[in-house]
Amino acid sequence: MRRNGTKLARVCLLAGAMGIFFWSAGRAPATAPPGGHEDPRREAAAPYQSEIGRRGGRLVAALRSEPKTLNPLFAADAPSREVIGLMQADLVHINRASQLTEPALASSWKVSPDGLQYTLELREGLRFSDGHPVDADDILFTFQVLLDESVHSPQRDLLIVGGKPIAIEKRGPRTLVFRLARPYGAEERLFDGLNILPRHLLETPYREGKLAQCWTLAVRAAEIAGLGPFRFKEFAAGERLVLERNPYYWKTDAAGNRLPYVDEVVFLFVPSADAQVLRFRAGETDMITRLSAENFSALARALPDAVMADAGPGLEYNFVFFNLNEPGEKTPAVQARRQKWFREVKFRQAVSAAVDREAIVRLVYQGRGAALWGLVTPGDPRWLDAALPRPARSLDRARELLRAAGFSWKTESSGESQLLDADGTPVEFSLLTSASSLERTKMATLIQDDLKQLGMRVQLAPLEFRSLLDRVFQTKEYDACVLGLASFDADPNTDINVLLSSGAQHLWNPGQARPATSWEAEVDRLMEQQLAARSFQERKRLYDRVQEILAEYQPMIFLASPHILAGAKRSVGNFHPAVLEPYILWNADELFLRGTGEKPAP
Amino acid sequence: MRPAPGGSPRHRVFVWLVALAVLHALVVFAGVISPYAPEEQDRDHAYAPPTRIHWIDSRGGFHPRPFIRPWLSLEGGLGEFAEDPAQQIPLRFLVAGAPYRLLGVIPCRLHLFATEGARISLLGTDGYGRDQFSRLLYGGQISLLAGWLAAALALLGGTIIGTAAGFLGGWADDALMRVAELFLALPWLYLLFALRAFLPLAVSPLQAFFLVVGVIGAVGWARPARLVRGVVLSAKERDFVRAARGFGASEGYLLRRHVLPETASVLLTQAAILVPQYILAEVTLSFLGLGVPEPAPSWGNLLASLQQYSVLASYWWMCLPAVIMVPFFLGYLGLASALQAWTGPVKIAGGGSGSAE
Numbered sequence: 001m002r003r004n005g006t007k008l009a010r011v012c013l014l015a016g017a018m019g020i021f022f023w024s025a026g027r028a029p030a031t032a033p034p035g036g037h038e039d040p041r042r043e044a045a046a047p048y049q050s051e052i053g054r055r056g057g058r059l060v061a062a063l064r065s066e067p068k069t070l071n072p073l074f075a076a077d078a079p080s081r082e083v084i085g086l087m088q089a090d091l092v093h094i095n096r097a098s099q100l101t102e103p104a105l106a107s108s109w110k111v112s113p114d115g116l117q118y119t120l121e122l123r124e125g126l127r128f129s130d131g132h133p134v135d136a137d138d139i140l141f142t143f144q145v146l147l148d149e150s151v152h153s154p155q156r157d158l159l160i161v162g163g164k165p166i167a168i169e170k171r172g173p174r175t176l177v178f179r180l181a182r183p184y185g186a187e188e189r190l191f192d193g194l195n196i197l198p199r200h201l202l203e204t205p206y207r208e209g210k211l212a213q214c215w216t217l218a219v220r221a222a223e224i225a226g227l228g229p230f231r232f233k234e235f236a237a238g239e240r241l242v243l244e245r246n247p248y249y250w251k252t253d254a255a256g257n258r259l260p261y262v263d264e265v266v267f268l269f270v271p272s273a274d275a276q277v278l279r280f281r282a283g284e285t286d287m288i289t290r291l292s293a294e295n296f297s298a299l300a301r302a303l304p305d306a307v308m309a310d311a312g313p314g315l316e317y318n319f320v321f322f323n324l325n326e327p328g329e330k331t332p333a334v335q336a337r338r339q340k341w342f343r344e345v346k347f348r349q350a351v352s353a354a355v356d357r358e359a360i361v362r363l364v365y366q367g368r369g370a371a372l373w374g375l376v377t378p379g380d381p382r383w384l385d386a387a388l389p390r391p392a393r394s395l396d397r398a399r400e401l402l403r404a405a406g407f408s409w410k411t412e413s414s415g416e417s418q419l420l421d422a423d424g425t426p427v428e429f430s431l432l433t434s435a436s437s438l439e440r441t442k443m444a445t446l447i448q449d450d451l452k453q454l455g456m457r458v459q460l461a462p463l464e465f466r467s468l469l470d471r472v473f474q475t476k477e478y479d480a481c482v483l484g485l486a487s488f489d490a491d492p493n494t495d496i497n498v499l500l501s502s503g504a505q506h507l508w509n510p511g512q513a514r515p516a517t518s519w520e521a522e523v524d525r526l527m528e529q530q531l532a533a534r535s536f537q538e539r540k541r542l543y544d545r546v547q548e549i550l551a552e553y554q555p556m557i558f559l560a561s562p563h564i565l566a567g568a569k570r571s572v573g574n575f576h577p578a579v580l581e582p583y584i585l586w587n588a589d590e591l592f593l594r595g596t597g598e599k600p601a602p
Numbered sequence: 603m604r605p606a607p608g609g610s611p612r613h614r615v616f617v618w619l620v621a622l623a624v625l626h627a628l629v630v631f632a633g634v635i636s637p638y639a640p641e642e643q644d645r646d647h648a649y650a651p652p653t654r655i656h657w658i659d660s661r662g663g664f665h666p667r668p669f670i671r672p673w674l675s676l677e678g679g680l681g682e683f684a685e686d687p688a689q690q691i692p693l694r695f696l697v698a699g700a701p702y703r704l705l706g707v708i709p710c711r712l713h714l715f716a717t718e719g720a721r722i723s724l725l726g727t728d729g730y731g732r733d734q735f736s737r738l739l740y741g742g743q744i745s746l747l748a749g750w751l752a753a754a755l756a757l758l759g760g761t762i763i764g765t766a767a768g769f770l771g772g773w774a775d776d777a778l779m780r781v782a783e784l785f786l787a788l789p790w791l792y793l794l795f796a797l798r799a800f801l802p803l804a805v806s807p808l809q810a811f812f813l814v815v816g817v818i819g820a821v822g823w824a825r826p827a828r829l830v831r832g833v834v835l836s837a838k839e840r841d842f843v844r845a846a847r848g849f850g851a852s853e854g855y856l857l858r859r860h861v862l863p864e865t866a867s868v869l870l871t872q873a874a875i876l877v878p879q880y881i882l883a884e885v886t887l888s889f890l891g892l893g894v895p896e897p898a899p900s901w902g903n904l905l906a907s908l909q910q911y912s913v914l915a916s917y918w919w920m921c922l923p924a925v926i927m928v929p930f931f932l933g934y935l936g937l938a939s940a941l942q943a944w945t946g947p948v949k950i951a952g953g954g955s956g957s958a959e
Contacts, residue, residue: 274911294912359645363729415701435891438910445730445896449643459806460895 048097048576052255053592058264059572060285061585062276066269067241070224070232071215072195073145073153079267082582086243086265087129088195089227089250091120091139092188096578096586099382099490101188105134105196105227105250115183115534120191122174127248128198129231130222136170141199141206143168151211155194162532183532185539186491198225217241229260229589241267251589261573261592280306286572286593289583291565292439293366299567311564311577313370313379318443318484319556320355320431322348324508325476326516338429338479341421346405348554353391353398354450360560364442368565372558374547375498379561379579380490385544388551398454409455419455428457429479432471435462437484443559444482473510482559483507488581492530492543499527499546508555519553571595611944618937625930629742633702636736637716641897642700644721644731647673649917650683652726652734660687667692672720691717726919729907732897738923741899745888746930748815748900749881753873755819756880760826761862761869767827768834769857779831785824793821795892807898814893818883826872830865837864867945874938878931885927901927 067080072088075081093104103109106120126134146153147165159166162182169177184190201223205214215224217235224232227250230243243265251259268285270276277295280288281302291299300308322342327335341347357371370377373391376384391397406422419427433444441462448458458480463471471478485505487494497503501515501524515521523546530542550556566577566584573592577583585591609617628635650673657668669690673683699713716722725734767778797817805813837843843860851859881901887893888902889909896903904923907913913920 277911292910292912294910294916298912298915356645363645363648363731441896442729446643446645448897449641449730462891462895 048587050253050574050587050590052253052257053261053573053590054594055257055261055263055592057262057593058266059262059287059588059591059593060266060268061287062270062279062285063241063267064269064273064276064290065271066238067217069216070219071211072197073151073155074212076154078581082585083241083243083267084195084226085228085582086230086585086588087224087226087228087232087246090192090194091122091196092191094189094192094489094580096580096582097576099580101192106191109188111187115187116180118178118180118188119171120176120178122176123250124174126227126250128200128225128227129246129248130198130201130225131248132198132200132225134196134198134227135173136176138196138199139176140168140170141203142194142197145197145202145206145211146194150209151206158190158194161190183534185531185533186493189489189491192489196227201225230265233264238269240269243267249589253590260589265588280567283569287566287568287575287584289564289566289577291567293364293368293562293565296368296565296567297366303567305570306567307570307572307575308567309565309575309577310368311566311579311583313377313561314486314564314579314583315377315379315488315490315561316484316486317372317375317377317561318440318482318559319372319375320351320447320480320482320559321508321556322480323476323478324516324555326509332477335477335479337421337425341427341429342480344405345553346401347407348557350398350401350405350454351451351456352554352557353394353401354454355447355557355559356393356450357560358393359446360443363446364439365560365562368563369560370563372561374551374558375485375487375495375556376547377561379564380487383490383492383540383543385547387544388547393450395453402454416452417455418457426457427455428459430459430461432461432463432468432478432481434465434468434483436465439562440482440484447482447559472507473504481507490580492527492539492546496527496531500524517553519549520555523549611940614940615937615944618933618940622930622933622937625933626746629739629746630705632736632739632743633704633710634712635714636733636739637699637713637722638733638736639700639702640732640737640740640899642732642736644727644733646675647683647721647723647727647731648729650723650727650731651917652724652919653722654685655693656690659690665690665692669693670717670720670722689720691720691722693717693722725922726917728904728920729913734904734919734922737899737904738901738926741901741904741923742926744811744894744898744900745881745884745902748811748818748884749877749879751815752818752822752880752883753876755815756822756876757826757869757873759819759823760872761830761865763823764827764830765834765857765862765865768831769838769853769861771835775831779828782824782827785821786828788821790821791886795890805895807894810894811898814884814887818880818887822876822880826869826876829868829872833865833868834861837861867941871938871941871945874934874941878934881927881930 063079063082065077065079067075067083068077069075069080070084070087072084075084090104091106092101092109094100095102103123105123105126107123108121110119111117112119122134122136122139128134143159143166145151146155147159149156161180161184164181167179169179171177202211202214205211217237219232221232221234226246229246229249229251231246233242233244235241245260245263249259253259268279270279270285273290273292273295276285276288277291277299279285281299288299296308296310299306323335323339324343325339327339331339361367361369361371370379371390374385374388378384402419407427408420409417410420412418421427431444431448433440435441441460444460444462448460451458468481472481485495485498497505498507500506501509501512501520504511506512509516512520515524526542526546526549530539530546533539533542564577564579564583568575568584571594573594574587574590575584576587578586580586653670653673655668655670657665659665659669669692671685671687671689672691674686676682676684693715694717695715697713697716698711699716701709701711704710721733723733723735725738728734728737763778763782767775838856838861840860843856846856846860884893884900885902885905888900889906891903891906893902894900901923904920907920
């Protein structure tokens, strides 16, 4: 989907089973979230303490599909990013467990008092995985390429702050200065995910305008290098991709041993979730993630020896939204009448009050999920507005709201009660879901039954994901829709494209020229303010207000967030899934296999 | 002709008909036999296993009236249940319960059996805690009716087109048969996908039902049309038909009186073959999410949850809709072969068939 205008928004629509994910990071501490809404069954996540591992062995994981590319400039699909994440490194990295930034290729950084200038100091003795030394010119080259419009890197948007591209300047062999046009609220997390490219390999193709043809899956191992813990070894189409240990990797463990521990990481291409479960059961893969709650419990029962980890709620939020677009001339009369109901705030509040979120958590996620009343999940406790009301389900309140909005009921001959609008029209509408997402289809079925008790007749319309997006964004011919979004960064900026009224992913009424309602105008203002605010407290105050506005006007009726569920063989050391992507491979350099290989050299 | 093993062909037809009637009665009277409405959710008992029926209590005492113990959800182990030993809930028979319409018209509340205080689910519950037994019976109504209506539609279309082709002959015959061949050659499952995708976005279960029936019937007319054409072609050349024509009988009279009756046996056998085939077509469509939408049950969408490995592996009672189809299909196919045995010799006898009636 094209991002137009709004910058920094890296929220991704969940494409059902196909899940097109992007990832980056966040920095909220992983403490228990405030409030008593946390699922008691969630195992307390112990802080991650890495263990000194053993050298050697190969780790096998599965990918849902082949990566589309190994070029970090163009990677947009989850498998590509997962593989590239192991081969490349960024200047400042966000630790997926602590959700705090930590030095990566930059050993330190300073922010000027006005927030406009970042001075980064490059680590000493860095070498690419082919042994070529790294200097400040590689960083200059990387940002030059990223900012070059003719390259069309999807990450370019991230480097436009306050309408202007970031300016980079070399101050010494290892010192770099980044200048921003406007203070940037999320500060140094900006650098996470921006992989440093080897100038000695890519400059010629860049000059020739052939960057897009570089580092495809047909690449030869000698032509690709990075600063990540692993480097490319081989690729067998449709079968596997093998990475080997990068001998020049810059990180060491607490005992001073050079990381990573394992010699090889093998990715098998296993197309469906169920097939991945079977491969893991058969012992063919060492780790598995993105498990559904059902598969998680099935594996826990079948493999008492495996380590099954529930990392708690992730950043995915699922919600219902109604079509709040301005009815145009071409809008059919039936749909226009329905849109009149949807635009009534009390109608949406009534739907929200009638939805049984606890049942969704129980039946869809088997209890391995969290009920939601806002878009910030308990997986992101730092930004969660603890004061947000979390009203229990109340059909009485829902009926009261509907009555106040002029709706009434009549009893049908079948004995069922039917909701009527002020003109006496029966309230009936359809609810879109992605047919490939069993979980959201299940949510829709539960909501259908919840709303039946209010006398609303809801018809489910499971659609192929592409045609669903087409209806929501292009034709705008729909009534309501159940959808999920995954922020991949525990920061308000990731959702900005959803929240701004001009945003392309402002689902209920996308790409408005000017805010359609006063509350949308206020959200716009608050989001712009937090973007430039300097202190966390100030940003938090502004973002809390955004969450409150959403809770009041219910443009999205939030439902639930699933836990991040993963599993590994007991022999995998330092296995510690995070709620940020990549869930299990974020610490791939520290993963090791017990009982194999040799002891690390002293 | 020697009687086939198991009695005369006529007798075998009768036996299969009775068996099918009994099976269909279960489905037709789903409202009475099932204890609950098929959409009714019990969100505290999702994927609960079949309720056990007891006659003997914990102290060994025998109860002439069977009782059940409700499932308790085990804390911690989700989707795991244990019987509550403290409770004994007797089964009650022929009691009033959830309202329904008998045969789709008569409002009724009578249920064959029910329990008070806890739900009884003879065949377990699905992911929403809906009673699988009730859904299975109600689902049969939709699947069987879809099969029947689609078969009727296909046969009607097939008879009209086949008769026209056979009776008119010449270029009309050629044209119609080429079209029929085209339809036979179509990959119809994919055609159904394509057709269904064109249809309106949100359809009520009733609309979806008629769409499915219409689509299956519209695609299915070709095979019966070819069969009917063959029968009509041979029938119109028979001596008694020629004789009638010679006596000045009109074409309409010939068709009505002599030709169409000849097709009856073929059509009956075809019907017995097509009904299960079209039930299966409906099941396939619903299984793939293109048939009757939630919450209305059909055998196909009851089976749809089996697409998940975990459901298939953990909840065996979710496979029962597949099992229940077997006796139905067996019944229809048995009937078809019995019908063929009964009516077959008549056809083979060819020109002399007039006397066989």
